[in-house]
Amino acid sequence: MLHDIIAACAVFIIAVILRGGYWGIIILMAIESACIPLPSEIIMPFAGYLVSTGDFNLYMAATAGAIGCNVGSIFAYELGKRGGRAVVDRWGKYILMSHSDLDRAERFFGRWGDLTVLVCRLLPAIRSFIAFPAGVARMNLFRFHLYTFIGSWPWCFGLAWVGMKLGDQWRTDPRLSGLLHQLDFVVVGVILVGVIWFVWHRIKAPKKIA
Secondary structure, three states: OHHHHHHHHHHHHHHHHHHHOHHHHHHHHHHHHOOOOOOHHHHHHHHHHHHHOOOOOHHHHHHHHHHHHHHHHHHHHHHHHHHOHHHHHHHOOOOOOOHHHHHHHHHHHHHHOOHHHHHHOOOOOHHHOOHHHHHHOOOOHHHHHHHHHHHHHHHHHHHHHHHHHHHHHHHHOHHHHHHOOOHHHHHHHHHHHHHHHHHHHHHHHHHHHO
């Protein structure tokens, strides 16, 4: 059953990007930034692969990803602002968010203040949840969105660039092209591995807290 759920998730990511174009990237990255475990480490490289095929522009893909981060962060920010830590107590296990995630983000806030949002948007895992403690801290909304965009853009660009380079390699290296001639299945396989790792990592974390 878990395999079926993960497979459906992978198909969903691919289908949204293929059918929605840049809007698909915005939607998926908005979901990721709304504290829902749909990792950008999978979304943006696939968008980068489509850059290598000529379907997307690298800079536009990165910008769409950063915009999506801002859109999704609105929900997480308001959730933190209105619900506070009690939200993690009650719903954290459902969105794969642990107290250690929140504690780590709050330590960053204590040290760096509002710049925490910019810094954490460049870090794996914690970047997906940083909007929530920003809401708890009632960070200025304009600075929150500004830092979210500035921090998210290079992250999205870097992941898309990796996907683009891998796409170029798949088509130009004869050793790889022979092995990976059925590219659609390879991409699905990579996404499945990524989702399995991410979900397993996030499921284990709350258990350690309990």
